[in-house]
Amino acid sequence: MSGDETAPRSGGAPGGSRRPATGPSRPPVALLSGAGISTDSGIPDYRGPNGVWRRDPEAEKLVTHHHYVNDPEIRRRAWRVRLTGPARHARPNAAHRAIVDLERAGVPVRVITQNVDGLHQAAGLPDRKVLELHGTARLFECVDCGARGPMADALSRVEAGEEDPPCTLCSGILKSATVMFGQSLDREVLGRAVAVAAASGVFVAVGTSLRVQPAASLARIAAEAGARLIIVNAEPTPYDALADEVIREPIGRALPALLADLTASTPDGTAPTGRE
């Protein structure tokens, strides 16, 4: 399944940045995850350059802030999609679980995700270790007063017959707590993501085309700060030439294998060291 152009799984390119993992301050592992990590959970790529929303202008309106807040019919359709779409009952897959295993093995890990499905946390990763660049669909929020609550509560109201449930506090418009098209990323979350990328010893970009900014630039920030950059993605990305390692195998297999290798090659990990 690996392409001919795939870079060898080298132990570090010449002049590469692989750091000796010694002492108590082991290099933290940062992962940037995109839609590709969740496709095994049945969630299609919505937001990417070739995603569902970009290919379907009518679908894109459902997640475009201007249309959403100004058109009740758009909101009614959006709530129906939230109620019946695949994301509602999606479960984490082997790739999500492999990241949790890495964390539980004692390796410092942070996840920066472009996904809004909450599957990293559903797999068992603590909330504080996940930076959600595009917000979360696990919560609703009020456009007017900012109130938030579990999406499940709002969907119960839709199921009970409210086609466009208003805020119970201020009667304002409710939406998912995600960053819609036409909205800016949360600057604080983005700032923390930049700091995580810059401090990482290993930066793994998984299931992302690395074509959506500013998320993609995190790979460059990490590499320029000296991280070992590993890209796990089915398709080539603009950052492949910058990477120490490019893996094109299916994520559900490739990521668990890669992270097991990282655990084993990290001092104080549960697996024996002495590789290479």
Ligand SMILES: [Zn+2]
């Ligand atoms: Zn409100």
